[in-house]
Amino acid sequence: MHPRDSADIWSRTRRVRRGFVVAGVLVALLGGVLGADAIRRHIEGEADLQTDPAFYTLPAPLPAGEPGTIIRVEEIASAPLGSTAWRVIYHSRDLHGTDIPVSAVVIVPDLPAPAEGRTVVAWGHPTTGAAAKCAPSLGVDPFQLIEGLHEFLAEGYAIVATDYPGMGVDGASAYLLGVPEANSVLDAVRAARAIDKAQTGDEFVLWGHSQGGQAALFAAERAATYAPELTLLGVAVAAPAANLSELMSDDIVNVSGVTIASYAIPAYEAAYDDRYPDGEIAAILTPAGSAATPEMAALCLLSQNKEIHAIADPLIGGYVRSDPSTTEPWETLLKENSAGSQPLTVPVFVGQGLADELVKPKATEDYVTLLCSQGADVAFHRYPGVTHGLAAYASLPEMLLWLSTVTSGRTPSSTCP
Template sequence: MRDRPSADIWRRTRHRRRGLVIAVLLIMVIGSVLAVDAIRRHIEGEADLVGDRTFYRVPHPLPPGAPGSIVRVEGIDSAPLGSSAWRVIYRTRDLAGSDVAASAVVIVPDAPAPVDGRPVIAWGHPTTGAATQCAPSLDVDPFQLIEGLHEFLLEGYAVVAADYPGLGVPAASSYLLGIPEANSVLDAVRAAHAIDAARIGTDVILWGHSQGGQAVLFAAERADEYAPELTVRGVAVAAPAADLTELMSDDIVNVSGVTIASYAIPAYEDAYSERYDAGELAAILTPGGASATPQMAEMCLLSQNEEIHAIADPLIGRYVTGDPATTEPWKTLLHENSAGSSPIRVPVFVGQGLADELVKPSATDDYVALLCAQDTRVSFHRYSGVNHGLAAYASLPDMLVWLAAVSAGDPPASTCR
């Protein structure tokens, strides 16, 4: 009788060890599969890029067509395991309402689609740059910046990731211009509908990080008017560039602000050329800033960060003649391109890192206060110790819970008081 407890303990310990061994083996197998998949995607991605140079060249002028209509589409061999993917070039509208071509990536799970089509996550990516070559879809791995991609595919969602006009397909930059960014996000979903094998439905969740937060918030504000055939169920953002006046005022004193401004100023000069003389907008720059801006505007944030710092660091405090957020005509233009001019009538998820030094927590607090004042249903989450780059990943667990509830038609109670 005295030996029985020891035997039971030994058996339980043996079972736990066996379970631990199985778990470790599963992790090793999954890790090996993911590693092999990463190698495969890199090799196939390199092969994909060989043909991309011609794929992204479109006729000029662009043949007429409706917004969201496809100009060109091709499959992507390096799609993640268990999915199919395509690059697509489609028509969208710029700030003036003119037709322009834009590029996007569409990814769907290999599982059978629902009868009414797959629901869509329309992804708005954070800043990669403002030059044509900085498009996420041009990367060897065009999927790596889509935060939450694997989780969304496992849940049966299609994912549509727009580059924004000026990225991928040569065109004028749309950097931090809310309307053309939003148009391109919505039109990318329209274009995905025309890919028969993708089996896309009309239900859409908008999801964006940083610059992509601005893009999808504008898309949420404009969807009913611009793309009424789409049913936007909700919009989720992480560290969104929602209020450009606060963003620019907070950041113009550091290297991030100099970089952001170097991307935005040429884009705004082109977009508002009929409204303002070039000199009116360029007057905000010091002589050193005016000299450096064209070079910085051609650099991609993720691949040329050191080169950007080498130019921007000496200009900190000497890039602009005053705060653009309080200097006309920039004050007006930044306000026009800030989210919140129209109420959002679908549930909104907001995630914000409290260690974010780019989109300051106070700026997001102010935007959430505006949403609450407009009677928007908001789920607001703050994350201690999380910086700007990790805001979307930190938000994902809560965002996925919110997503399931919104998709089921039972969104969480608002955190607005």
């Protein structure tokens, strides 16, 4: 997500199509209810913050557990109106298969669940940072970034939203590392099944935006082998970070690329320390870039935007020595963490804003072309004038229609030639 786009994700438009008198009454009543609920949620959210340090602090060493096994769970008092939610910490696996703890939130509607259990929408959030404190579940409103939350609840879906490894619970960052991100998404679905009151079934759909698009696509590629007891129905992404080589090459010349790289470099150094000698991954940095990276990597995109710009803006054009996409070992690592190495056998939805300056339309076009060449069933939608921050919201109307199609067992129409 571009730092300047961060405010866009709060922008939504609604219309009232009623007569003046009826509309006035409904708006007044609805405004009163939603206003009171917003106050309640804020108060409860502030109270939740007081208990967060104890909840997220785990014993060391952590007792071993199978992927998806719950370590700790608590109900969230500030759940949206008409829903019940939990904060959960569960076992997952890192790039090397090592047991790690990961945090997430689970939300279900206060509606009767079907006999087979609720279908799950597994959400992959866009970039919020790479440090533990930047986890969405740690926010006063831990549901704020889940694009489509209210629509999914209204349709009876359960929502599972992982923080990704290293966020929420202290640990090594998995920023833009496809395998551990994917594992954390799939294991969050497993963890939700272990919450009796959630009443989730074994069917799920993946939905992700930007970084979350990469996580969702990798999860789709890995689902059948990593979590064979689950049934993946489809994967939907908006402005996905699918091709990291194109993403880094396109953006390293601006503040977005500097920010993304500052999050990725420490994560890649830790993940690949067994493959590359100390300093080889970070050697791409200029002296100024090397000095600035630790401080930038500790900043959160949404809450510390001003601080990020103060450090990153002067580094534009002078953060790295060369284009990472054509410089080893980055050339190899970016390819390894780009989606598309395995064909997808479930329906795919892709939404892309044509005014996106972070995930460029061409990068998504290239990924869709790859999917089509692999025989995937792809519904590709382009949105003129839509920037990166609004890509998921712009996609929602058509994504929801696609979702109802795949969850009803029908095959959506494909835009592949």
